[in-house]
Amino acid sequence: xxxxxxxxxxxxxxxxxxxxxxxxxxxxxxxxxxxxxxxxxxxxxxxxxxxxxxxxxxxxxxxxxxxxxxxxxxxxxxxxxxxxxxxxxxxxxxxxxxxxxxxxxxxxxxxxxxxxxxxxxxxxxxxxxxxxxxxxxxxxxxxxxxxxxxxxxxxxxxxxxxxxxxxxxxxxxxxxxxxxxxxxxxxxxxxxxxxxxxxxxxxxxxxxxxxxxxxxxxxxxxxxxxxxxxxxxxxxxxxxxxxxxxxxxxxxxxxxxxxxxxxxxxxxxxxxxxxxxxxxxxxxxxxxxxxxxxxxxxxxxxxxxxxxxxxxxxxxxxxxxxxxxxxxxxxxxxxxxxxxxxxxxxxxxxxxxxxxxxxxxxxxxxxxxxxxxxxxxxxxxxxxxxxxxxxxxxxxxxxxxxxxxxxxxxxxxxxxxxxxxxxxxxxxxxxxxxxxxxxxxxxxxxxxxxxxxxxxxxxxxxxxxxxx
Amino acid sequence: xxxxxxxxxxxxxxxxxxxxxxxxxxxxxxxxxxxxxxxxxxxxxxxxxxxxxxxxxxxxxxxxxxxxxxxxxxxxxxxxxxxxxxxxxxxxxxxxxxxxxxxxxxxxxxxxxxxxxxxxxxxxxxxxxxxxxxxxxxxxxxxxxxxxxxxxxxxxxxxxxxxxxxxxxxxxxxxxxxxxxxxxxxxxxxxxxxxxxxxxxxxxxxxxxxxxxxxxxxxxxxxxxxxxxxxxxxxxxxxxxxxxxxxxxxxxxxxxxxxxxxxxxxxxxxxxxxxxxxx
Numbered sequence: 001x002x003x004x005x006x007x008x009x010x011x012x013x014x015x016x017x018x019x020x021x022x023x024x025x026x027x028x029x030x031x032x033x034x035x036x037x038x039x040x041x042x043x044x045x046x047x048x049x050x051x052x053x054x055x056x057x058x059x060x061x062x063x064x065x066x067x068x069x070x071x072x073x074x075x076x077x078x079x080x081x082x083x084x085x086x087x088x089x090x091x092x093x094x095x096x097x098x099x100x101x102x103x104x105x106x107x108x109x110x111x112x113x114x115x116x117x118x119x120x121x122x123x124x125x126x127x128x129x130x131x132x133x134x135x136x137x138x139x140x141x142x143x144x145x146x147x148x149x150x151x152x153x154x155x156x157x158x159x160x161x162x163x164x165x166x167x168x169x170x171x172x173x174x175x176x177x178x179x180x181x182x183x184x185x186x187x188x189x190x191x192x193x194x195x196x197x198x199x200x201x202x203x204x205x206x207x208x209x210x211x212x213x214x215x216x217x218x219x220x221x222x223x224x225x226x227x228x229x230x231x232x233x234x235x236x237x238x239x240x241x242x243x244x245x246x247x248x249x250x251x252x253x254x255x256x257x258x259x260x261x262x263x264x265x266x267x268x269x270x271x272x273x274x275x276x277x278x279x280x281x282x283x284x285x286x287x288x289x290x291x292x293x294x295x296x297x298x299x300x301x302x303x304x305x306x307x308x309x310x311x312x313x314x315x316x317x318x319x320x321x322x323x324x325x326x327x328x329x330x331x332x333x334x335x336x337x338x339x340x341x342x343x344x345x346x347x348x349x350x351x352x353x354x355x356x357x358x359x360x361x362x363x364x365x366x367x368x369x370x371x372x373x374x375x376x377x378x379x380x381x382x383x384x385x386x387x388x389x390x391x392x393x394x395x396x397x398x399x400x401x402x403x404x405x406x407x408x409x410x411x412x413x414x415x416x417x418x419x420x421x422x423x424x425x426x427x428x429x430x431x432x433x434x435x436x437x438x439x440x441x442x443x444x445x446x447x448x449x450x451x452x453x454x455x456x457x458x459x460x461x462x463x464x465x466x467x468x
Numbered sequence: 469x470x471x472x473x474x475x476x477x478x479x480x481x482x483x484x485x486x487x488x489x490x491x492x493x494x495x496x497x498x499x500x501x502x503x504x505x506x507x508x509x510x511x512x513x514x515x516x517x518x519x520x521x522x523x524x525x526x527x528x529x530x531x532x533x534x535x536x537x538x539x540x541x542x543x544x545x546x547x548x549x550x551x552x553x554x555x556x557x558x559x560x561x562x563x564x565x566x567x568x569x570x571x572x573x574x575x576x577x578x579x580x581x582x583x584x585x586x587x588x589x590x591x592x593x594x595x596x597x598x599x600x601x602x603x604x605x606x607x608x609x610x611x612x613x614x615x616x617x618x619x620x621x622x623x624x625x626x627x628x629x630x631x632x633x634x635x636x637x638x639x640x641x642x643x644x645x646x647x648x649x650x651x652x653x654x655x656x657x658x659x660x661x662x663x664x665x666x667x668x669x670x671x672x673x674x675x676x677x678x679x680x681x682x683x684x685x686x687x688x689x690x691x692x693x694x695x696x697x698x699x700x701x702x703x704x705x706x707x708x709x710x711x712x713x714x715x716x717x718x719x720x721x722x723x724x725x726x727x728x729x730x731x732x733x734x735x736x737x738x739x740x741x742x743x744x745x746x747x
Contacts, residue, residue: 033609241609248608248615249622252587252595259584266544266578268570268599268662277605324586442586 036240044233048123051228057127060228064126064296066337067231068289071238073317073333074326075285078242080315081324081442082251083278084258085165086174089181090286090314092161093154095306096184097287098294101143101150102222102301103210106194108142109223110201118223125227126297143225143295147234150294151287158283162276169261178308185306189216196221213301220300226292234292238285242326243444245281254278255324255442316424320431322438327445332438336424342402343416343423349406352399359396363389370457387453394434496557496573497521498543498666498698503552505542505722512538513722516552520666524698525689527713527730529706531742535722536702537579540668544576545569556666571599573665577655577672579702585644589635589654592643593626596661626661633657633687649680653687660695667691669701673708681705685712710734718742 051060072094079087109116118125121140157180164176194214195201201209213219245251253274256264265271294301304310317336321328342349367389409416416423431438443450498520505513513535520526528536541547543554545566554561561569575596584592601618608615630636633653638646643654652672659667672688673681685708692699703709709716710730718726718733720742726733733739 244608247619249594249598249601249619250605250608252591253598255587255591256584256595259586260582262546262566263578263582263584264595265566266546266570266576266582267596267658268567269595270565270567281605 036237039240040233040236043236044123044229047232048227048229052127060126061296061298062338062341064226064228064231066334067228067235068292068296069314069317069333069337070235070330071231071285071289071292072314073321073329074238074242075282075289076314076318077282077321077324077326077329078245078254078285079278079282080318081322081329082246082254082258083275084323085275085278086170087161087177087279087282088174088308088311088315089161089177089179089184090282091308091310092177092181092184092306093158093283093286094290094293094310094314095188095301095303096157096283097147097150097154097290098301098305099150099188099213099219099290100153100287101146101291102219102294103213104146104149105139105142105223105225105295106219106221107201107210108146109139110198112142113139114198116221116223118225120225123227123229124225126224139223139225143223143230147230147288147291150291151284154287154290155280155284158280159276161283162279165275165279166272178311181306181308181311185303188213188303188306191215193217194219194221216303218300218302219294222294222301224295224297226295226297231292234288238288239326239330241285246326246444250274250277258324316428320428320438322440322442324442325438325440325444328438328440328443331440331445339423340417340420343406343420346406346410346416349416350403350410352406353403356396356398356400356403359392360400363392363396366392366457384453385457385459388457391453496665498574498700499553499555500543501553503539503542503549503554505538505547505549511722513542513549513719516542516719516722516724518700518717520698520700522665522698523692523696525692525712525714526698526700527709527716528700528702528719529704529709529716529733530719534719534742536719537670538722539719540576540670540702543569543668544574567599570662570664573663574668575659575662575664575666576668577652577659577670579670579674581648581651581655583643583651583654583658586642588640589630589643589646590626590639592654592658593629593661594622596658597622597625600663629657629661649676649684652676653684656687656691660691660697664697666698666700669699669703671702671704673703673705681708684708688712 047063051063055063072090075093076087076090079085079090106116109119113119119139121138122135124140124143161177161180165173168176191214192208192212194217195204195209195212204212246255253264253269254277256267256269257271257274261271290305293299293305313336317333318329320336321330321332367386370385370389406416408414440450498518500516500518503513503516504511516535516539518526518528528539530536538547542549543561545561545564545568548563552562556572556574559572561572561574564572584595587595601622627636627639630639633656635646635650635654635657638650643651646654652675656667656669656672659669669688673684676684688699688701689712691697701709701713713730715728716726716730716733717724718736718739720738725738725742726736728736
């Protein structure tokens with residue numbers, strides 16, 4: 001069996017070595033193209049095998065949902081966070097990508113394999129595939145093609161939506177994007193019924209076949225290819241791309257538009273060009289996420305997926321994580337997706353107190369030790385030794401609060417997950433009051449500046465010690 | 469001269485100029501003739517004219533609301549003139565977008581500081597190096613050799629500029645956290661990073677204390693001498709203007725009422741009238 005698996009991996013591996021070598025010959029950077037692909041492959045394989053062997057089906061599905069949410073949140077970060085254009089129609093791109101990819105695999109399966117059933121490869125299907133099935137050949141290859149096609153069509157629409165943003169700013173642009181999402185939703189509602197058999201497809205007009213995606217009845221027949229492998233490979237590639245974008249001249253140009261459009265233009269940044277690119281890139285990744293979502297087990301694509309409620313779910317992730325922070329958006333996506341599940345199990349939630357209470361105690365003790373902030377010029381620059389203890393206490397309050405909430409809910413027999421929308425709204429309000437810049441602000445997890453409160457705290461301690 | 473960058477503090481102005489070489493300074497003159505602009509019934513600028521030779525240091529003064537900043541906005545393409553001619557090195561700037569004008573070699577600072585506040589000081593300057601580089605999405609995805617080489621060049625350039633402006637020890641600070649005077653200087657550094665031939669400074673000394681003003685005078689003069697850019701500045705501080713500028717244009721109600729050396733301007737009865745009124 002192992003020999004077979006190794007053989008089946010050889011050719012895709014050969015491909016991911018060959019592609020960078022060819023690209024490398026052009027650009028001179030084979031290694032830098034190779035490692036993200038290799039990492040994506042390794043992470044994907046690990047997720048697929050380890051998670052599925054160590055966890056039950058339900059948890060696996062949760063982890064898969066988290067992965068898709070991360071791609072969505074990071075893609076929206078590129079528009080809302082980098083270029084600062086407030087788009088509230090992101091789910092439109094998700095739906096477009098999902099429907100395009102779904103239509104391709106569904107009707108493609110009829111054309112290629114004679115039926116709509118998924119012909120799973122080794123790495124597709126959440127609940128595992130046949131042992132020794134091929135990798136990327138057959139149905140899996142069709143799935144990969146469909147994902148990319150969905151992403152590209154969504155990116156094309158991203159350009160279409162990006163174009164009005166040449167003339168509009170702020171609220172006005174937000175309204176246009178909202179309109180876009182609604183247009184997509186209504187258009188999908190008008191599509192004809194899904195053609196269920198070969199005969200029906202043969203009888204229908206050829207052009208109408210790929211558009212027969214079920215209208216308001218939903219499109220549940222999409223073959224279920226999505227697996228932890230594909231989702232997390234996509235997550236890795238999305239994260240690496242977003243990071244590289246942020247670090248590049250192009251990314252800086254986008255960030256400068258967010259900061260001050262007039263100044264950016266005066267510094268030679270073609271603001272419209274970068275805004276449209278921002279929309280296109282974000283739409284591409286949202287389309288990929290949509291494709292993954294459409295092929296997930298238990299999901300029936302429906303026009304609602306293009307609606308503004310879905311868009312707001314993504315916005316909440318981006319805003320909570322911090323506008324412009326890739327890692328912040330990813331973390332927030334994981335929390336926002338996973339928290340409702342936690343709310344369903346108050347016993348687990350109550351155990352949070354084990355972490356939360358000590359955090360409160362330690363935070364309080366540190367605050368007592370911290371002393372006053374620097375006076376004079378230091379203060380203006382925001383050096384405050386109390387910032388770090390406050391952050392510890394803040395996190396402690398949230399964690400302890402959740403466990404208290406779970407305790408109360410259990411005591412009175414309330415199902416907390418029924419109230420998750422209220423809880424999210426509350427969390428958003430509290431966040432906006434206490435930390436409007438979001439979890440990480442514009443920083444990334446690995447930015448030194450994020451840890452300045454920590455440094456301020458200890459440097460203030462040292463300075464005090466020196467004085468005493 | 470790459471070694472000068474790593475050896476940090478000892479870098480002198482001319483060392484830095486060496487690093488920044490190839491950034492404009494080609495000795496082209498800015499010619500403005502008969503520019504008019506009105507907003508509805510308000511004639512904001514009438515018959516504005518200016519001839520800024522290479523490496524010159526000229527001033528644009530006038531009472532509040534005289535239309536000085538409007539002139540800057542006309543020059544940099546924020547507004548389009550109703551009529552008139554603006555050329556840089558013989559090339560017309562009329563109808564170009566601000567980003568295109570920046571590319572032809574006109575850089576500016578703003579009266580109300582417009583830094584990229586959330587970005588670091590370093591990133592502010594790096595961004596301004598953006599327009600003299602090639603950049604493509606393929607470079608981002610592939611992290612190709614030339615893309616990284618270019619990033620390295622941008623870093624070096626930005627670092628050198630920050631050293632000239634003595635801001636290198638606050639490189640990683642968010643721009644908005646800088647003291648006011650530093651923010652003004654960072655804006656000039658950022659404008660210079662675009663590699664301009666002409667630098668427009670909108671009230672560079674505003675909000676500075678006497679010592680900062682003194683340093684600023686020295687800096688502006690050095691920037692002109694070392695980088696060879698022409699500078700046109702709007703300034704209300706007469707000490708700074710009279711000391712620095714070779715020639716001064718005075719605007720009043722959008723009309724240029726006088727033009728000449730600081731000495732001539734000080735004596736000009738029309739100017740005195742515009743500022744102090746008639747007896």
